[in-house]
């Protein structure tokens with residue numbers, strides 16, 4: 001009865017809409033965007049336009065930001081559907097660099113697969129993967145690294161999320177230490193004080209990850225501003241998923257980037273999902289995430305994130321612009337999260353199981369492999385050898401890390417480690433708690 005009354009009232013209100021001289025209106029209701037396909041339906045990526053590789057022009061690195069605005073709605077691509085490189089953004093990389101990129105992506109994929117196994121075996125509390133997105137972090141890290149003055153205070157720095165462990169691999173972090181962080185054991189430099197996957201390796205250009213999403217973005221812009229104040233030719237690279245662009249920190253970072261024009265690169269990794277929320281819930285169906293840079297007057301690029309060469313080229317462009325003193329860049333990386341969000345997530349509950357296979361931009365490892373084979377730089381047996389050497393390296397590192405303790409081996413950290421390595425001078429209430437524990 002109540003429903004009938006309120007629906008009558010709504011109808012009456014709507015029927016009055018034409019009476020005020022403003023023409024007909026639609027019924028008022030909250031718009032909640034929904035993904036194109038849910039479990040049990042066919043994957044539908046018809047919303048993604050995939051242009052030919054020669055569509056996107058490449059402005060000069062010192063061009064005004066306005067010259068980049070058309071690039072916020074297209075997709076910078078170098079590798080075509082057959083694995084051939086072309087177009088204005090082809091970075092013309094040598095075979096050694098391409099091969100190194102493939103190796104880093106395979107090591108990243110393999111070690112993260114092992115981390116998930118460790119979690120399933122009860123040896124680690126938590127794990128995450130970047131399956132299907134490896135080209136993003138690896139190409140960016142390698143491209144910044146070409147002319148990096150080094151990493152650390154006063155030097156270059158990435159401010160990553162948990163989804164960029166490819167930066168650690170590409171920048172040469174020890175695979176043993178990386179695994180120890182996942183195991184929270186004696187070899188973990190953070191001594192279990194951080195969630196597994198929230199690494200901190202500043203000497204590899206990998207700033208301590210904060211679990212609070214998007215906080216890395218103003219940090220990266222601040223880092224770049226400090227570089228500009230000191231006159232250093234450094235870059236601060238901030239990373240976020242598309243979901244976390246809904247956080248205020250994303251916008252604060254762009255305000256500072258826009259006003260002070262520091263040497264910053266803000267990377268939005270649009271892998272289509274923020275746990276179970278599709279990218280439309282962060283506003284991606286109304287405008288591209290790259291288009292947000294336009295409102296701030298920041299140079300903006302939208303790149304095929306599964307194309308190693310395109311990722312490299314876009315990052316080189318933004319790095320050269322930053323180091324040249326020509327200002328900040330926003331890069332949207334269009335990719336797909338092929339695996340679960342984390343070891344605690346089951347994507348079959350909210351998207352079609354086959355969706356990663358249907359993703360129009362393919363798999364980054366397969367695409368770079370096809371390119372190298374097409375160039376005549378690799379044979380199928382070379383590819384097999386690279387895969388098995390990546391696997392051997394990873395398995396050896398994991399075994400060594402496990403020998404330093406796992407969650408269920410009884411050899412992990414002492415409870416007293418909870419109190420160490422955080423405060424230079426521990427507050428009295430924590431001293432009291434430590435004493436209560438008998439330490």
Ligand SMILES: Cc1ncc(C[n+]2csc(CCOP(=O)(O)OP(=O)(O)O)c2C)c(N)n1
Pocket residue numbers: 161163211212213240241242243244245247269271273274275337341
């Ligand atoms: C401020 C904040 N809000 C919520 C969370 C919980 N959370 C962790 S990951 C995640 C999804 C993030 O999605 P996205 O930004 O798209 O990145 P992706 O995980 O897809 O790489 C959420 C909501 C958090 N860690 N911090």
